[in-house]
Amino acid sequence: MEIEHFVNKSVGEWTSMRSGHSLAFKQFEEVISDIKINLLSKQDRKVQDFLTLSGYSEGEVISPFEIEWSGTSNWEDTQAIKEQLKGNSLLIPIKHSSNSGIMLRSRGYAEANQAISEYEILPESTIVLKTVYEQTIAEERIWFVHQNVRCRSSVVKSKRMSAILQTSFASEIRKVKKQIS
């Protein structure tokens, strides 16, 4: 599988069940989210602006897309968590080979700053994203177990201590529109 197929399969609206594990404290977090994934044109103003900022050119880009999410957590409703549970990110893949490359992200996963992830698509179609942030290193894996169900895991390590801080797992279920007969 190549990145454009992965993006095409991901486009749509999803309901996500996400479990977060804080390893040191053995705490579970449960989050239910709505996720929208839209394909964008390379000429889209947001894509053009972000490319200008990052110093990459349009010619290198393939299948840019946007993710919007909005969730509710079973943890306390602190402002910090609320901010994390709603947002959007622009993702711009740039291929280096048929199954690997980088992905520019207007907003990171483990930290909210913009980030560049390295991606690799394994032979059995799991995509693995590695991102080095200021304080942490994150590895995300996404794989389809059905055309309408994606699994997504993440592992966040501390850069300083190389300890695993937290892991997470999401089951994402496509919202299938009812046919009008």
Add this chain to the structure above:
Amino acid sequence: MEIEHFVNKSVGEWTSMRSGHSLAFKQFEEVISDIKINLLSKQDRKVQDFLTLSGYSEGEVISPFEIEWSGTSNWEDTQAIKEQLKGNSLLIPIKHSSNSGIMLRSRGYAEANQAISEYEILPESTIVLKTVYEQTIAEERIWFVHQNVRCRSSVVKSKRMSAILQTSFASEIRKVKKQIS
């Protein structure tokens, strides 16, 4: 990585944080378990007895091992759940190639009967186990993110409807014994 390395890395005592996702009902289950993984000798009586029952010969076997688990769930304390949360299973790998083979299991994962799983170890060291049960098909993935942290995901499909029934994800943390100085 080959199966004997995977088994060797897994031997020891672990604390597991496991999240189960019931997709149809959007329900989360949280389970904390103690897990012990012991290597067994091919001459071990349990291994010999199980091989006799299954019709395989000792010569084909590599690194047989045993898993014991005991957990507590945040779900209601019904008898069915209690039984599921405590148990043990004998696992006997038989290699077909350097990175694939089968695993005889005295007790299955998705269903409690004995089972035979097919395993494959991906180039980046994730082991993928596929098991066909009477009612369901399960895919389990296990990968090390640190020598003391394993991740384990599972997806259970209904055979009849080919629908995804549930997924799960466990973060398993090795119990590191304190050094006496």
